[in-house]
Amino acid sequence: MNASAELLDVPTRIANFPFPFAKDSYRYSTNVEPAGTPARTAAGEWGKHTIEIDENYHHELAERTRILASDASRYQSLPHMMPAQWDAMISIMRMLAESYPDSMSLERDGTAWIWRNGLLDTEQRFVVGDLGTLPIDPLRFATNQIQEDVVLLDQREGQLWGDAGVVTFAADWSLRFDVGMSFLQIHGPVPRVHAEGIVSRAQSFLMRLEPGERYRRTNWTLTVDGKLDTSTETYPQWGPDRTSLAQGPLEDVGDRLFLRVEVQHLIRLATSGSIMFLIRSYLLPLRDIASVPVWAQRLHAVLDDLPEDMADYKGITKTRGPAMEWLRAHAGVGS
Numbered sequence: 063m064n065a066s067a068e069l070l071d072v073p074t075r076i077a078n079f080p081f082p083f084a085k086d087s088y089r090y091s092t093n094v095e096p097a098g099t100p101a102r103t104a105a106g107e108w109g110k111h112t113i114e115i116d117e118n119y120h121h122e123l124a125e126r127t128r129i130l131a132s133d134a135s136r137y138q139s140l141p142h143m144m145p146a147q148w149d150a151m152i153s154i155m156r157m158l159a160e161s162y163p164d165s166m167s168l169e170r171d172g173t174a175w176i177w178r179n180g181l182l183d184t185e186q187r188f189v190v191g192d193l194g195t196l197p198i199d200p201l202r203f204a205t206n207q208i209q210e211d212v213v214l215l216d217q218r219e220g221q222l223w224g225d226a227g228v229v230t231f232a233a234d235w236s237l238r239f240d241v242g243m244s245f246l247q248i249h250g251p252v253p254r255v256h257a258e259g260i261v262s263r264a265q266s267f268l269m270r271l272e273p274g275e276r277y278r279r280t281n282w283t284l285t286v287d288g289k290l291d292t293s294t295e296t297y298p299q300w301g302p303d304r305t306s307l308a309q310g311p312l313e314d315v316g317d318r319l320f321l322r323v324e325v326q327h328l329i330r331l332a333t334s335g336s337i338m339f340l341i342r343s344y345l346l347p348l349r350d351i352a353s354v355p356v357w358a359q360r361l362h363a364v365l366d367d368l369p370e371d372m373a374d375y376k377g378i379t380k381t382r383g384p385a386m387e388w389l390r391a392h393a394g395v396g397s
């Protein structure tokens with residue numbers, strides 16, 4: 063049986079999952095690679111499109127709308143970021159139209175543009191720079207079309223600054239807290255990366271990106287009950303889940319605990335010169351991870367090997383033990 067025939071039976075949520083580990087050990091690094099080419103995994107592939115639309119499209123957009131309605135601070139933009147917002151919106155629409163030509167298009171009509179999104183059954187005519195031609199700010203409008211969170215970074219004084227964003231699915235951080243901070247300040251809480259020069263190397267790399275250049279990287283953690291909104295703001299709603307998982311029955315772990323992987327794209331916007339940071343979050347329960355034996359083995363090895371300070375920062379000190387125990391009991395790991 064060849065590889066593609068083998069893949070026929072794999073559900074798309076597993077086949078397209080960006081399993082992030084290439085080795086049995088995980089440490090921080092400036093892990094960036096050029097975007098746009100599919101990355102193979104043991105179950106399939108991911109990364110063909112910079113912006114990915116999947117079967118959760120309508121559900122995740124509804125989640126974003128609900129979260130923004132209950133907490134408007136998930137959208138932040140310093141006043142000088144409006145040109146970058148327009149630039150980001152056009153760039154997002156172009157990528158969508160290129161990747162999904164059957165349902166999306168962006169056309170020019172004199173000084174105006176016409177955006178069509180057949181999946182949402184919407185059409186919007188607008189003039190770049192004229193806020194009156196959009197129902198909401200450009201970055202808000204753009205993030206109503208995609209599952210990705212977006213941060214826009216201004217480049218000035220030899221540094222990058224996180225000066226705008228729409229972030230509804232943060233993994234234990236807060237855009238409201240971070241807005242206006244430098245790239246180095248934003249990464250302040252992360253252990254190891256400062257002493258090892260990872261953050262300053264990443265910033266130098268990003269500052270050298272040419273207009274239109276796109277790179278990508280992944281990041282990961284463990285999340286209980288598949289919640290996308292694990293922002294600092296809603297900690298009381300999701301923080302106790304870690305304890306309840308650790309104290310609950312082992313049988314529940316396969317369905318309650320998820321490997322959360324972020325696919326992050328880094329793109330230099332051509333007109334404003336800002337960097338657009340797209341964060342797409344994928345969640346797969348351990349039960350699905352267990353259906354791909356090499357993933358189960360590898361996740362177990364990575365969790366087992368992860369140093370305490372990194373596990374602590376990722377918020378998985380309570381859940382990694384149950385994760386490993388469940389993988390040993392139900393995924394044949396270690397046998």
Ligand code: HEM
Pocket residue numbers: 090091092093094213215224234235236240248249251252255260264265279281282283328339375376
């Ligand atoms: C090559 C580029 C980058 C590298 C190598 C990098 C590296 C990292 C690492 C290693 C972490 C810790 C993650 C974890 O253990 O879960 C982190 C967290 C984070 N990164 Fe980055 N990052 C990059 C780009 C960016 C960009 C462009 C932003 C945009 C604002 C950003 C915002 C953040 C935030 C908000 C956190 C969480 C910090 C907190 O706990 O408050 N990163 N990053």
